[in-house]
Amino acid sequence: MLPSAESVAERATEILAAIQGDPEFSAFTAASLKYDADWTCYSGTPIISRYDQVTDAPPLFAEGLRALCLKAAVFEKTGDEKTAEIPIAIPVDEMTHAMIAQPQILARITARIGVQVIHQTDQEHTDYRAGDYTYQAYELAWGALPERYWIGHEEAQRRLGILRVKYEAAGFLNLGQAHLIDFAEAVAA
Structure with missing residues (x-):
């Protein structure tokens, strides 16, 4: 059972x-x-309209950090990792992967402040919806979510459908998990 959005918001702001x-x-x-060259995938940040990693990465980092703080607050209040995996928007979730890819420094920070960062890919939920629990807790903590x-x-699913068509036209299949490029073939300049 999820704790009140109010109590999670209050604790998440303290953690942040x-x-x-x-x-x-x-x-x-x-x-x-x-980590920017490594954390971009075909189905994460590309769903952001006119995405530019140079200008979008810093605000997206702030959103990823807020998401991790919300999840840490839920975990602290419930002790349940599955419950703590609250719905996160796909681009925000992708940014959390870049953060978690810094395990030593993140572990030192969280040990010093006494919290646990929760994220496990097979348990994550990227089915965030405006008005849901995550939305409510975030809004109570920091105000309006940047849409x-x-x-x-x-x-997100609609945009992924658009990307899928464009990727397949360029020879990238399954949202970039396969492609038709044969690197042994000569490429015309």
Whole structure:
């Protein structure tokens, strides 16, 4: 059972402040943003309209951090990892992967502030919807969610359909999980 959105919002704001106040926060931020060549996938940030990693990565980092803080607050209140995997928007979830890819620094920060970051791919939920529990807790903690990054599930699926058609026309199948490029073939200049 989920704890009240109010109590999660209150604790998430405390967790966020503690993380941002940690002496290694700037290094964590820099390392997460430097992961940019590795964390882009065909079905995450590309669903953001006119996405530009240079300008979108910093605000997306803020959203990923807020999502991790909400999940940490739910876990703290329930002790249940599955319950803590609250719905997150696809692009925000993708950014959390860049953050979690900094395990040593993230572990030191969370150990110092006494929280656990929760994220497990096989349990994650990227079916965020405006008005859901995540939306309510976020709004109570930080105000309106930026819709540019917090794309609802139905709209995300619509955009993925558009991307799928464009990718397949270019020879990329299954949202980039396969392709028809033969690197042994000569490529015309």
